[in-house]
Amino acid sequence: MNKFLVISVISVFGFISCNSNKKQPNSNPTSIDLSTQWVDSLYNNMSLKEKVGQLFMVAAYSNRDSIHTGFIKNLIQDYHIGGLIFFQGNPVNQANQTNKYQAISKVPLFIGVDGEWGLNMRLDSTSKYPYNMTLGAIKQNHVIERIGKQIGKDCKRLGIHINFAPVVDINTNPKNPIIGVRSFGEDKINVTKKAIAFTEGLQSEGVLACAKHFPGHGDTDTDSHKTLPTVSFTKERIDSVELYPYKQLFNKGIAGVMVAHLNVPGLEQENGLPSFLSHQIVTNVLKERLAFKGLIFTDALNMKGAANYKEPGDIDLAAFKAGNDVLLFTEDAPKAISKIMEAYNTNEITEERLSHSIKKILTAKFNADLNQFKPIAVNNLLNDLNKGINDALYEEAINNAITLIKNDDAVLPLQKKSNEKIAFLKLGDGGDETFLNAIKLKTNVTDVSNLSQKNLSNELKKYDKIIVGYHRLNSRITKAISNKDRMLIENLSKNHKVILTVFASQYSLQNLSLENVEGVIVSYENSEWANNISAQIIFGETEAKGELPASISKTFPMHYSMSMIQND
Structure with missing residues (x-):
């Protein structure tokens, strides 16, 4: 079949609307099935090599x-x-x-x-x-x-x-x-x-x-x-x-x-x-x-x-x-x-x-x-x-996905511009700038991420609550957080009020004991929107609306979620 024949076949049916529903049968029984005619016209003029191609x-x-x-x-x-x-x-x-x-x-x-x-x-x-x-x-x-x-x-x-x-x-x-x-x-x-x-x-x-x-x-x-x-x-x-x-x-x-x-x-x-x-x-x-x-x-x-x-x-x-x-x-x-x-x-x-x-x-x-x-x-x-519209849809999706799975003693939401002493500790290999800047706009927060393990333990005694942000560079990775980060979170939560926000898959929490962690938010991705909306959730400016799409453990099965809204 030559190029001119293809063009002529296409032009014959060029009047068909782009929005026409070609899957619907034509109501006129005597009308030509344009799809079949186009297909047969091409097929019948192809060589075997053209067909197989x-x-x-x-x-x-x-x-x-x-x-x-x-x-x-x-x-x-x-x-x-x-x-x-x-x-x-x-x-x-x-x-x-x-x-x-x-x-x-x-x-x-x-x-x-x-x-x-x-x-x-x-x-x-x-x-x-x-x-x-x-x-x-x-x-x-x-x-x-x-x-x-x-x-x-x-x-x-x-x-x-x-x-x-x-x-x-x-x-x-x-x-x-x-x-x-x-x-x-x-x-x-x-x-x-x-x-x-x-x-x-x-x-x-x-x-x-x-x-x-x-x-x-x-x-x-x-x-x-x-x-x-x-x-x-x-x-x-x-x-x-x-x-x-x-x-x-x-x-x-x-x-x-x-x-x-x-x-x-x-x-x-x-x-x-x-x-x-x-x-x-x-x-x-x-x-x-x-x-x-x-x-x-x-x-x-x-x-x-x-x-x-x-x-x-x-x-x-x-x-x-x-x-x-x-x-x-x-x-x-x-x-x-x-x-x-x-x-x-x-x-x-x-x-x-x-x-x-x-x-x-x-x-x-x-x-x-x-x-x-x-x-x-x-x-x-x-x-x-x-x-x-692309950014708006991403924002809407993240806003509806972030999931609260723990809020012991109503640790959330935090009060803006309160007198509480709050520390921020960044873990993981991803960037935390957007999240840290967002929470700093809402209250006084001290970043302790760069302190050594020894100095960190002594410094954190001064604070009422600790916001731990686990930021993963590649949110596609589903492996559990490192043993070093796991042990740090578990040890901190025994002696401090900890709010953990996870900018990674919920699977990253599989090996982590959350028993003593007061607040846990799963944000799924380490994007700008996920960081900003998570900060809003922590300070009660918006509600966590999502639910777990897959299980973390028997305690936190698929579809698990909770609300910060307290019923009287």
Whole structure:
């Protein structure tokens, strides 16, 4: 199929409104199904190589040199790949590259991104939203829906058609090294409600959502980027817990699912067969038993949980035969395309199987408005991606997430401008300036963070209360606080009134005894807003509104929270 034919097909249907709901059947039974006509027109004019190329979305980077962009152009022109998943870079560079790549592609490219907490997960100069675990602490799901909607607007502005989000793994293992705060939490119902809200917001802007990591990566203790993790549960447990959010999201019309690199003996009898290569898991469970009709993506095929199993090309073919539609981040697209073409020519893959996936991909492109592709406008791009609404949504989310879990003897709120002597002690490797400045504006506070252990003990005898701020540089890390910090907090709380504010995951408190700590606030992230709002909570200017998205201990289980408001 030549470029002119694609343009003519697109122009015929160019009158379709961007806001039209293409999933709704046309009320006129004699009218032409525009989606089917567009898809069939493309498919029937493709060579076998062009069809097979549609199965691949290749990794692209907007911060690399001309060698990389030349490599991508070659894959588009000579191998007709179907799409790109962008990773690190800059939004202006990405927009310019996308325009150049789209201009040379016979069929419009599907552009994807991992934007779990917004474009900032991959791109500089863009807005960040809270991690899913922070959002899991919020009781008002409409906040998550609005965030999903704004992320959808940001994606659409940058020419992105699919966001590989939300993560719907239920993080029942606090030592999970790869999911952690990427999960909405430990409760399958809360995870599902948050995922539905995010998905509805994202897809309302015409950007496709993709739930991951099927059939469930929440209770693993190894990283699938490095090895093949095992999920040891029975199929009954998996059906009841891990698959629960998928079933609900399918009923809500989510566009895509990403299949993980997992060993799941409860679902697949062959020992060590990764889930994305399992016909039983991908076809029998996902497509047939759960009746999912949308696009099925592999997780990145360069990850060691996949790459260690088969050679490049062979693994792509096996993934396609298992039932996946789109092969992400292949290590060798030319070799993989050749392998699948060979399998087709020898009847190892049928025309029915090939057309099934290719037409699903083309239909998804139609639903993402790629039937009327327009180049991305680069002017004012950065301003459009960093509007006030982005900061306002982040602030609203943090304001609704921060959680009070302890307030013995009504130690909170503190009184502003009181005569009490209050000390501040900073722990952790993150910055504390915003928090310290915020509490200093409200009362007299002495920073004792730089004192030696010996001098600290003597100095603190002078103070009525101690505010301990645990500030973690990387809020994604879920490991417990260091033994040194743990022992210091426990010892201080035996002899002093301590208010502990944790600018990190609630998991950081797992090994810490909070028995003698009077006040504990979990702020989840060490952002400017989290620091300022936590200071407001400590002094009673606002209420802590969140609840724990996952357990810290039996004393502080998931959904636990308390209020500073005292009932008469």
